[in-house]
Amino acid sequence: MIKHQYDVVIVGAGGAGLRAALEIPEGFSCAVLSKVFPTRSHTGAAQGGIGASLGNEEEDSWEWHMFDTVKGSDYLGDQDAIEIMAKDAVRAIIELEHMGMPFSRTPEGKIAQRKFGGHTRPEDPNDPDSKRIAVKRSCYSADRTGHVMLHTLYENCIKQKVHFFSEFFVTDLVMSGKSCAGVVAMDIATNEIHVFHAKAVMLATGGYGRVFRITSNAHVGTGDGFSFVYNNGLPLQDMEFVQFHPTGLWKLGILISEAARGEGGILLNNKGERFMERYAPTVKDLAPRDMVSRAIITEIREGRGFKGSDGTSYVQLDVSHLPKEVLNDKLPEITGFARTYLGVEPTKEPIPVQPTAHYAMGGIPTTVDAEVTRDKKGTKVTGLYAAGEAACVSVHGSNRLGTNSLLDLIVFGRRGGKAIAKFIKDAEFPPLPEDAADRTIARIDTLMNSKGKEKVGALRTELQEKMMEKVGVFRNEKDLTEMTAEIKSLRERYKEVSIDDKGKIFNTDLMEALELGNLIDTAEPIIHGALVRQESRGAHSREDFPNRDDKKWLKHTLIYKTDGKPKIDLKPVSITRFQPKERKY
Amino acid sequence: MKVTLRIQRYNPERDSEPYYQEFIVEAGDEKERILDLLLQVKWKFDGTLTFRRSCAHGICGSDGMRINGKNRLACSSLLRDVNFKKPIVIEPLPSIPIIKDLVVDMSDFYKKYEAVKPYLVNNSPPPEHERYQSNEDAEKLFESAKCILCGCCTTSCPSSWSDENYIGPAALLKAYRFVFDTRDEAADERLDVVDTPDGAWRCHTIFNCVEACPKEINITWHISKLKKRLAEREM
Amino acid sequence: MYNHTGSRGSGAPGWVLQRITGVLLFVVVLTHFFVMHANPASGHTYAAVLARMHDPFWKMFDLTFITVGLWHGLNGTWGVFRDYKMKPAVSLTIYGAIILSGIAFWVLGVNTILSF
Numbered sequence: 001m002i003k004h005q006y007d008v009v010i011v012g013a014g015g016a017g018l019r020a021a022l023e024i025p026e027g028f029s030c031a032v033l034s035k036v037f038p039t040r041s042h043t044g045a046a047q048g049g050i051g052a053s054l055g056n057e058e059e060d061s062w063e064w065h066m067f068d069t070v071k072g073s074d075y076l077g078d079q080d081a082i083e084i085m086a087k088d089a090v091r092a093i094i095e096l097e098h099m100g101m102p103f104s105r106t107p108e109g110k111i112a113q114r115k116f117g118g119h120t121r122p123e124d125p126n127d128p129d130s131k132r133i134a135v136k137r138s139c140y141s142a143d144r145t146g147h148v149m150l151h152t153l154y155e156n157c158i159k160q161k162v163h164f165f166s167e168f169f170v171t172d173l174v175m176s177g178k179s180c181a182g183v184v185a186m187d188i189a190t191n192e193i194h195v196f197h198a199k200a201v202m203l204a205t206g207g208y209g210r211v212f213r214i215t216s217n218a219h220v221g222t223g224d225g226f227s228f229v230y231n232n233g234l235p236l237q238d239m240e241f242v243q244f245h246p247t248g249l250w251k252l253g254i255l256i257s258e259a260a261r262g263e264g265g266i267l268l269n270n271k272g273e274r275f276m277e278r279y280a281p282t283v284k285d286l287a288p289r290d291m292v293s294r295a296i297i298t299e300i301r302e303g304r305g306f307k308g309s310d311g312t313s314y315v316q317l318d319v320s321h322l323p324k325e326v327l328n329d330k331l332p333e334i335t336g337f338a339r340t341y342l343g344v345e346p347t348k349e350p351i352p353v354q355p356t357a358h359y360a361m362g363g364i365p366t367t368v369d370a371e372v373t374r375d376k377k378g379t380k381v382t383g384l385y386a387a388g389e390a391a392c393v394s395v396h397g398s399n400r401l402g403t404n405s406l407l408d409l410i411v412f413g414r415r416g417g418k419a420i421a422k423f424i425k426d427a428e429f430p431p432l433p434e435d436a437a438d439r440t441i442a443r444i445d446t447l448m449n450s451k452g453k454e455k456v457g458a459l460r461t462e463l464q465e466k467m468m469e470k471v472g473v474f475r476n477e478k479d480l481t482e483m484t485a486e487i488k489s490l491r492e493r494y495k496e497v498s499i500d501d502k503g504k505i506f507n508t509d510l511m512e513a514l515e516l517g518n519l520i521d522t523a524e525p526i527i528h529g530a531l532v533r534q535e536s537r538g539a540h541s542r543e544d545f546p547n548r549d550d551k552k553w554l555k556h557t558l559i560y561k562t563d564g565k566p567k568i569d570l571k572p573v574s575i576t577r578f579q580p581k582e583r584k585y
Numbered sequence: 586m587k588v589t590l591r592i593q594r595y596n597p598e599r600d601s602e603p604y605y606q607e608f609i610v611e612a613g614d615e616k617e618r619i620l621d622l623l624l625q626v627k628w629k630f631d632g633t634l635t636f637r638r639s640c641a642h643g644i645c646g647s648d649g650m651r652i653n654g655k656n657r658l659a660c661s662s663l664l665r666d667v668n669f670k671k672p673i674v675i676e677p678l679p680s681i682p683i684i685k686d687l688v689v690d691m692s693d694f695y696k697k698y699e700a701v702k703p704y705l706v707n708n709s710p711p712p713e714h715e716r717y718q719s720n721e722d723a724e725k726l727f728e729s730a731k732c733i734l735c736g737c738c739t740t741s742c743p744s745s746w747s748d749e750n751y752i753g754p755a756a757l758l759k760a761y762r763f764v765f766d767t768r769d770e771a772a773d774e775r776l777d778v779v780d781t782p783d784g785a786w787r788c789h790t791i792f793n794c795v796e797a798c799p800k801e802i803n804i805t806w807h808i809s810k811l812k813k814r815l816a817e818r819e820m
Numbered sequence: 821m822y823n824h825t826g827s828r829g830s831g832a833p834g835w836v837l838q839r840i841t842g843v844l845l846f847v848v849v850l851t852h853f854f855v856m857h858a859n860p861a862s863g864h865t866y867a868a869v870l871a872r873m874h875d876p877f878w879k880m881f882d883l884t885f886i887t888v889g890l891w892h893g894l895n896g897t898w899g900v901f902r903d904y905k906m907k908p909a910v911s912l913t914i915y916g917a918i919i920l921s922g923i924a925f926w927v928l929g930v931n932t933i934l935s936f
Contacts, residue, residue: 036637037691040645097715100705100768102726109717113724141727147644148730155704189684254642274733329724337642340661343616457628500632503598506685510630514770691909696822747905750822789899814836819832 001196003436006031006163007424011170011225014041015409016147016388016416017204020370021162023417028424033168033185035220035511038154041341042206042218043409046146047333048116049138050096051403052089056110057136060084063577064121065137069404069577071120073289073361073397075554076238076504078574081368081393085404085411092410093139101152101214103141106328110580111139114330115262118288118401132585139404143257147306149406164292165229169511171440173201173228176430178374179382185227186442191504193444195436199427200420202385203228203364203372204413206521210482212357212472213464215330216248216255222515223522225390229364230521234374234381235558237392237541238362239522240388240529240540243400244473246292248356249312252341256334256353258402261285263326267296268350269304272399275315280585287585289573290399290539293355293529298474307354316350355473361400361539362529363392365558365571370416376571383423383430387416394556398538399571447513452496456513459497463490463519469483471527476543480531481512487524494520525559530567533557550580588612588664591672592634595683603683605670615665618650619673623659623687636687643799646733650687651676655739656797678740694736697752698718699800701760701778706771722767729762729807731800737767738794738804744787751787752779754794754804760785761807763815780815788812835896841892848885873936886929894922 006029012019013034024030034041053060066086070077097103097111104112113136120132141148153232156370157164167188174182174195209217230236246267247256261267268283269373271276274291280287287295296315299305319327319335327335338344338351365373367541370393372384388409395408397556466486468477494517501509509549535549536542587609595603608626608655620641627634636659638648643661650659653667653674675681682690707716732755739745739753760779762774779785785808794804832843855862855872872878901914 036639036645036647037695037734040637040639040647042640042645044733045640045644094713094715098707098711100707100763102723102730102766103715105718105720105723107720109719111715112720144644144731147733151730152705158699159704159706218645220639252642333644340663341616341618341642383760455628456632457624458735461628473630501635502631503596503685504599505596506635506688508635509627510706649834693822747903753821780830780832782831784831786835788830788902808863814831815830816832816836819830820836 002192004194005197008200008420009196010202010204010205011183011203012119013038014043014204014206014388015150015153015406016413018157018389019410020202021157021415022160023414023421025421027131031163033165033170034475035169037166037579038164039151041150044147046148046406047143047255048259049140049145049403050093050406051137052093052139053137054090054111054113055094056106057113058138058376059125060135067578070582071403072399072401074583075580076400076537076573078394079576080574082367085236085395085407088411089407096152097151099156102148107376112346114138114140115141116288116402117286132308134283139172143259143331146406171514173232174436175232176433179430180384181430181432184437189506189508193437193441197429197432199424199429200383200385200458202387202416203390205390207360207389209357209377211467211519211523212254213468214248214358216245216253218530222518224518227518230525230561235365235560236525237365237556237558238394239525240533241361241398241538242357242526243289243359243361243539244293244355246289246296246355247317247353248292249337249341249355250308250352253356254337256317256351260317260319260331260334263330265317268316268318269299270306271304274379275299284585287400288399293473296355312354314352314354317353318350319346320348346575359400359405360389361396361398361541363390366393367457368393368413369419371419377570385416385420387412398540427505439483448502450498452498454493456497456516459493460516463523471530474541474543475530480527483527484531487527491520520567525566529557529559532568556582586612586759588669589672590787591674593676594686598683612664616659619652619662620659620728634782635685644733646735649678651736653678656741658735658799661799678736680740680746691736694739697756700777700816701756702771703759705763705766705769707768710771716768718767725765726762728802729758731802732758733800735799737797737799741793741797743791744789748787750783752784756812757785761811776818778817779811785811785815838895840844841888842889843890877935882933890922890926894918
């Protein structure tokens with residue numbers, strides 16, 4: 001076992017982790033741990049853009065951005081946090097540009113912006129109550145916005161000489177009483193256990209898309225951070241809210257950005273109808289993601305989908321009527337995906353798409369300064385921070401708008417970094433418990449020596465397929481109850497998992513087995529949250545409770561692991577400017 | 586349909602040198618990703634098979650490997666892109682040290698990337714708004730900014746094979762990305778780094794990098810622009 | 821491991837010269853072939869050639885030809901060799917051989933041209 005001591009340890013080198021690292025001042029030591037080389041992080045897969053009311057293309061204001069985010073969240077987002085994000089967005093984008101991020105530009109040389117789902121402005125700017133129409137708010141770099149943002153942040157980390165531990169797989173938090181004292185990690189190259197003793201730890205570990213069969217998420221999106229927190233007796237918030245992106249490439253789930261519809265693409269059913277006109281008459285195909293995903297599933301259920309060769313159904317995304325320049329200059333990657341993976345020529349024929357598990361609205365509860373909280377009163381966990389998809393501030397409530405995820409990373413990643421910088425100035429290292437690595441070592445020993453019959457691949461596929469089937473776009477009590485029993489049995493069977501690779505060098509077999517444990521840990525609160533929340537709000541749609549119930553459920557759920565059934569607590573939502581209204585587009 | 590994968594294996598704990606092992610896998614159709622076939626081997630037949638992967642759609646750059654003699658990403662190569670009538674030969678990226686099976690040691694590659702100062706340098710106080718840049722100037726950078734650092738180009742380059750100190754196409758492409766950014770002020774420092782016999786001048790326009798690049802970047806064109814810039818500076 | 825060695829001589833002059841000499845050679849070689857082989861009017865007899873060799877214009881032409889041709893060809897040869905991994909001693913020997921042969925051929929050529 002190797003021990004390290006750093007003032008700050010950041011887990012995860014995607015947008016939030018890298019942005020936070022840039023805030024750690026000189027004179028303090030900071031280590032960034034990542035299970036992949038930083039530029040392989042999943043932030044790079046984001047395509048469409050970053051939302052900010054720059055107003056470069058048409059009039060816009062942060063208040064409109066805030067309103068859209070609140071409404072998009074189905075009023076579950078905390079309005080104090082959303083206000084901070086919408087206000088800070090403009091500064092954050094300008095800062096990225098100054099860091100060197102290459103943006104697409106307007107004819108005047110400003111950052112170009114385009115339309116995106118759920119982002120609107122009043123038709124008459126002087127009358128806030130006038131009809132809302134789509135606004136150009138998404139700042140973009142062709143359809144590679146996340147990729148260039150991730151690279152720009154990493155480049156700036158190189159410039160600031162940030163210390164990286166690449167291909168280090170974090171397995172646990174080290175808790176010292178009520179504070180966080182560091183993390184335990186495994187060096188993938190050697191299987192060696194490292195204990196990082198730290199004053200402050202930030203979890204920027206991303207999402208859990210791989211809990212589901214069809215997902216736009218990378219193979220590394222295994223909910224590691226959620227698992228660390230959950231297993232250490234800390235709560236997770238709003239885990240039932242899983243965003244299904246409406247336009248995943250059929251069969252593969254690869255993301256086809258909303259930018260395709262922002263630029264004018266439309267969705268068609270098997271009758272050739274532009275069906276979104278029926279579901280969202282004003283913004284049509286640019287309705288928020290939860291609505292479009294439900295519309296697609298409804299069309300399919302009512303027999304208006306296309307039957308695919310794999311047994312699943314899909315609808316079509318048509319961009320063939322768009323000018324060639326738009327497809328080549330503004331949507332090159334996604335037209336490339338359609339060509340590469342499905343052999344579809346998007347300039348001539350429509351692209352088959354279906355909803356794909358995309359984003360975790362819920363996560364580790366934090367303050368607006370990324371400080372992790374432990375209860376409904378917001379008591380802070382000393383020394384522990386979380387940001388990005390892993391965290392739940394909550395700015396996305398029950399449904400995230402496109403372009404707000406990248407924004408979340410750079411706004412709250414920075415705020416977390418600043419909060420850490422302030423904290424470490426006076427903080428002492430908490431005592432490092434002797435048994436810090438014991439749980440990890442035991443887990444690894446068990447897996448390495450197990451002769452059980454269960455295999456990682458098969459068990460994971462089973463979990464993913466069942467989650468897709470029972471905890472997908474539409475949910476009901478029967479499915480969720482069955483899934484609760486299912487996850488219990490999967491957890492039991494996980495104890496019987498054995499691996500083939502008993503070696504010490506780059507043992508990805510062991511790593512996948514550990515990740516499967518994290519997936520199961522993450523699935524449990526998703527299922528339980530979905531079962532408890534007896535209403536339909538945003539991305540959580542209960543067939544047996546089709547309406548929103550503000551009286552009972554305008555609350556965040558906090559979920560704690562126990563030996564038996566998880567414990568649920570409710571936490572109030574911050575409502576400052578906008579009172580809940582019916583959500584129609 | 587059955588497809589045979591002939592995979593180069595090497596586990597330093599056990600093997601004195603690499604060898605080949607064949608696996609017969611089941612493929613749905615010709616549009617199956619090579620990566621999915623490798624995952625099938627790992628999950629169904631042999632959990633010890635080791636390779637890197639993450640996003641599975643060609644944006645993270647983890648799974649660069651040599652497939653039927655060509656450097657490719659396993660996730661953006663489909664069966665129909667290779668000859669699958671015969672066993673598909675899968676090997677690690679050539680000319681760099683193997684850690685295990687298809688996993689190679691990229692540290693030297695990253696060191697070369699860092700050598701060109703891959704970050705924007707602009708020491709003048711920034712304006713309150715963005716630094717303006719014409720769309721034309723911005724688009725000059727886009728192709729080079731597509732690079733995902735997968736290493737397919739540098740490890741396919743004969744000049745890299747013969748001279749391990751050659752900075753390589755990926756790093757040169759990154760140098761271009763910043764040298765030609767109208768917002769950057771450190772072009773000279775960067776040009777100093779590549780203006781050496783082991784820098785841009787080691788590129789002999791062999792075009793292997795262009796052929797290998799999974800993002801279809803015309804790397805040689807970008808290096809030629811750099812050489813022109815170096816020549817102008819020298820004259 | 822990559823080891824940046826700093827700026828020890830730009831390759832720019834060589835790269836530019838290779839291109840300039842390439843263009844020059846294109847002109848010179850074409851002219852040479854036209855005059856010596858393709859165009860009977862320029863005279864292919866011993867006397868005609870001898871007369872041209874005495875003409876200062878053609879002297880200059882031939883001096884350019886041999887200088888440019890040798891530099892371009894040998895610089896290119898060295899470029900090809902440098903694509904191979906060599907021990908410093910081998911590399912130095914080949915480099916020396918190229919330089920020496922360059923000088924030798926140039927002296928021989930210039931001597932021949934100027935002897936008319």
